[in-house]
Structure formats: structure tokens, C-alpha cells
Amino acid sequence: MSKVYFASRRAEYADSVMDKVNNLIDRVNIKDGIDDNDSAAIKLHFGEPGLTTYLRPVLVKPFADKIKAAGGRPFLTDANTIYHGPRSDGVSHLETAVKNGFSYTVTGAPVIIADGINGEDYIEVDVPGKFYDKVKIAGQAHRAKAMVVLSHFKGHEMFGFGGALKNIGMGLAAKEGKLSLHSNIKPKIKKGNCTKCGSCIRYCPAGSIKMTEGGAQIDSAICTGCGQCLMVCSYHAVKIKWDMDFSEAQKRTAEYAYGVHNPKKGKIWYFNFLLDITPECDCYPYSDSPLVADIGILASADPVSIDRASYELVKAAPSLNNSKAEGLKEGEDKFKGGHPQTNPEPIFKHARDIGLGEDDYELIEI
Template identity: 35%
Template sequence: MSTIYMIDFILKELKAEASPVNKLRKLLRTTGIEDVIEKGDYVAVKMHLGSRGGFRIIRPPFVREVVEEVKSLGAYPFITDTCRPPSLEYLEIANIEGINPLSVGAPVIIADGLRGNDFRTVSVNGEVIKEIEVASAIAEADSMIVLTHVKGHRMTGFGGAIKNVGMGCVSKKGKRRVHEKLGGEPPMWIEEKCDKCKACVKTCDHGAISMIGGVIEIDTEKCVKCYRCVWICPNRALVWSPIGIDRFIKALIEATAAVLSTFERNKVMFLNFVCDVTFACDCPPWSTNPIIPDRGILASRDIVAIDKASLDLIDKCEGIPGQIGPGKIRSIPKGISKFLEIHGIDPYLQVKYAEDLGLGNSKYELYKL
């Protein structure tokens, strides 16, 4: 059985010492950061850096506390993510979101290089994928702290630490390799549903979509099958087949295993921020109202346990009026699997497949600080 530690966002005392920001370093120490990070380590602090138009990523004060704790151990932290837009544009987005060396106290770098082509190929020999391209700065780091904003995801049901590692720590080529397991086909355009708004054209980071003479055209060479365009379309005029969902999730788990294999045992720690929990991920150029009240921050050295605990917290919580789709507001009661209800994909599949692969234990004990 694994151990999870938690900072509750419900303050029993209204004073500085009770602030989740001020308690974060205690959470790190209680979870055993001294055993994860050694003096002189280069420490990847992995997080999503946001999207232009989005505003629900992990807030800079929390990131700064993690950085300061790592520095206090004599190590060298750097904030990192991998290319979605090319790196220079992505760094500007991070700056707009408030993630920059001045605010967080550490360098901010894109782990897979200028255009997403800097990687180390790692063998995994899985059921679905045999190898994956892990971003070089992740593969070469001595240790890693994974900061995850917990939220829903249309293709996996749920975006937690597993998704942050398996998709967020691989290069552009690696992302394409996993996404292709959805079926390997670009999204399909349904002309009769399209109102020619060009939202898909504007949101594609890869320049793969264009509208010519009122017809959507998709460049199959440029398309990485991320399906961000499917997300953004207000009329569901771009769609994919759900047949490959199971293979996609298995590929994601195998990619996660590959990334973690580049670190020595017990050199990775996970923090899940169960706050600002939205129905969608942080990649689209918009953010929506949360579906539950803010719960807190979980910490563990077990990636399976922390995602299971995060899902359990969400499902045991009484929902609040939150957005679950274009123009759709709903409160989902406690006891209902919220992301299954919204996306039709069981979010616990990630937990099951990761446990089956030996990445961790779904049984846990949770202790509040």
C-alpha cells in the first residue's frame, strides 16, 4: 500500500501558516524529497506551461516554493515542458502565464529543443509501442518533480500525473507515436455540421488545417493526430473514431513507463493539484468553470496511487455548477464518476493499466497535513 500526503484547501485557521502555498515545502519534506533529490542533481520540474487564452495552470507561487525547496538541498532545478507550439512561442506563452525565471526562480526550458526534435529513443517493448522518443532534457535530468494540474481529458477521460509524464515528457515525434494509436488517421470533417468559423484552423499548432473555398483541408504530413481541432470545434464537425481509445491509453501507459525508466529508482516525486478541476485539459486556447470545489494538493512517490487518490477525491465530492461542454453547465453529484459521465471514457483505465504494468499500487493511505 502506498502513502499519499495532502494539503487541504479548506483552512481550519485563517492565518499565514495555514496557507497551502506556505505549507507546500512541508508537504515536500513529509513525502521524502530528501530521498529523491541529491546535492548537485539537475532537477526537472515538469509542468504544463499553458496555452494562449487559457488560465487554469498551476500558479507561480506554488512553483516558486518547489524551486526554493530543491535549491535548499543543493540541487539545480529547471522548469520544463515539451513542444506543442514551437519552443520560442511556447516560452512566450509561459511568460504570459507568469512562468518565467523572475517569478519562479529557475530557468524555464523546452525539454525537446527548438522544434521538438531533441530526444532520446527509449525501448519499452510494450503491447502497443516498442519504443518512444523521450525529451532529452527529461532523459538527462538526475531527478524529477512532476507538478500536475488535475482535470478532464476528452481522449483519456482524465489528465493526471500519468498523462503529464507519458505525453508531456516525450518529444513531438513521441506524441505522434502515441496519438496515432487512436487509429492513426487525421480527424474527419463533416461538412454539413461545419459553419466555416475557422476555429480549427486557428487552433492548430502545426499548421495542418486550412480552409480553401469553404472546404476544410488537412495536411496529413503535418497533422500529429493530437485532435486539438476536435476539441475546439463548437459543432463537432471534426471527429475521430473511439475504436482506438483503449490502445491509445495503453500506449500512454507504456510511454510513461519508458520516461520513468530513464531515472534511477525513487528519483521522481509527484504533486497533483486537485484545484481548478475543469472538464477539459490545459491545451485548448480557453479555460472553463471548474466542476468541483478546490480540494487540495496531493504528494506521493507512486504515480498510480496519486492518480487513483485524485480521481477518488473528485468523485466523492459534490459537484458545483461547472462547464462540461460548449454552453453546457451542470452539477454532477458525489458518487458519480464525473469524467466518465462527461467524456464517456473510464478514467480509471489509466490506473488499472499502469498498475498492471508495475508502475505503482492503486491501494493507498491518505494523510492530511
């Protein structure tokens, strides 16, 4: 049974939330896992512009300070999205991070986007999976010697909740990996939208796109599903069907999470922030009312246990009026208020089955 440390959101003059964060970092003992000069990634989500409930940048600084005190070199990181938007390439992603407050003066660490400008930087990692024997992990995240994973715990349409497993499994998958987590099929080009600009042909690494009279066309026999064409088309002509069964997507994500976690065992720690527990993930450009009141912060070396403990704490909490969970009782899954069809159990079971962590925990309140 893995240990999960818990600090309540309640605070007072001599025991602020910042004090609690510092205590949690000491309890999981990141100091002993960081060697002199270790590069140490702080994995987080910089928030979509318009969202107001992403992890507060001031809460990141204690992690940068503790890593530096242990002799490490911290940097903040995330990988690019596959959908078009303000985090889909390394330049706009970095700009979004700074605009949302993740600047060096606030956090004490620079931002390095983990998979490069166009998502081209990744490393293949062996995993003992049912769906994959290799996963494609964002290069700078994999190369970092140590990692702390900071997760804003909230709802998610595909997973039920978004926590540590989703943060590393989906979050650090390179574009090709993200595509394979969302869809079983290759992209297609919608003829009416294609202006024949040719960008996708120039960027396609497999040479699988050709221009026809009606517009660009993908040869799905050659296409590797890397997702580059999705990103470079400015006319929204490249489409994928987001049709993966949620249960399978969860299991695939667990295998990607394994590919991030396993090479860093003993040098990777997880912190879940059960604050602003909103119904949707941080990729949406808005924040709805929280489902339950703030609960606190959890820390563990086990990504499965910390998510299980976080999920159970949210279930046990009373739902808030004027939220999507209004009317749900203590003990009921509050995330069902946002996504009634989504069941998060497959990711727990598969993560445990492949040896990523334990689906059980000992909760230690500090």
C-alpha cells in the same frame, strides 16, 4: 500500497497553501533523492494562452527553492505539442511560458523546453510494453537527474482526467511519440490547402515527401510518423486523423509514462493540484467553470496511486451548480459531465500491469 500525502485546500493565517506545499515537499522527502549539482526538472504545463486556470506560477517557487536547498539545479520544462499553436516549437513555447507568468522572478527557476526548438531532441528508452519496446522521451527531461511533476488535475477528453500519468506520459513524449499516442496512421496532405511552399520537404527527416503537380505528397511507406511536417506547414495542409481508440491511447500513454518514471525511480516525485478542477485539459484556450470545489494538493512517489487517489477524491466531492457536472451526485464521476463517453480505468489497469505503480493508496492527511 503506496503512500499518498494530502493537504486540504482549506487554509488559515498560520497554515497557508504555500505552507502546505512546503510540508508536502518535506513529507515525500525530495531532499534525500537529490544529490549535489543534480539537474532537477520541474515538469508542468505552461497553459495555453486564453486559459486562466493552469497551475499558478507562484505555487512553483517552493519546489525550486527546496531543490536548490538540497543542492540541485532546478529548471521548468515541458515538451512541444504536435498540433499547431503557441507551444508547438521551442521559441513560441518559451514565450508562452513567460507570458503566462513562468518567469525566473516568479518561480526562481529558468525554463528549458525539453525537446528542443523543433522537437528534434529525444532519447529512446526501453520499456516492457505491449505496444512499445522503446519510447521516445524529450531529451532534456530524460537527461535531468531528478524530477518533480506538478499536475493541474482536471478533465480530459481522452483520459477522463488529466493528472500525473498524462502529464509525463503524453507531456514528455517527443513529437513522434505524441503522434503515435494519438493516431495509428501517418499524416496526409490535403491538396486544396497545399501552396507548394516546400517547407515540409526541407524538414522531413525521412525524405518521404515529394512535390507533385497537385501539391506535396507523402510516401507513407517511408514516413516514420515523426510529426515534423505537421509542425512546419503554415497552411494547415498536413492532417492526421485523431482516431486512436481512447482505451488504446491510455495504455500507450502508460507505457510512455513508464519510460519517464522508471529511469528516475527514487528521484522522481508527483504533486497533483486539485484546484480549479475544470472539464477540459490545459491545451484549450479557455477555462470553463470548475466541476467541483477546490479539494487540495496531493504528493506521492507513485504516479498511479496519486492519480487514483485524486480521481476518487473528485468523485466523492459534491458537484457544483453552473458547471458541466451539475446534477451528478457524490460518488459519481464528475468528469463524465464533460466527457460522458470516456472511461479512465484502462490507464490505471495497464499502468499497474506493466509495473509503473500501484492502483491503490494509503491516504495520509497532513
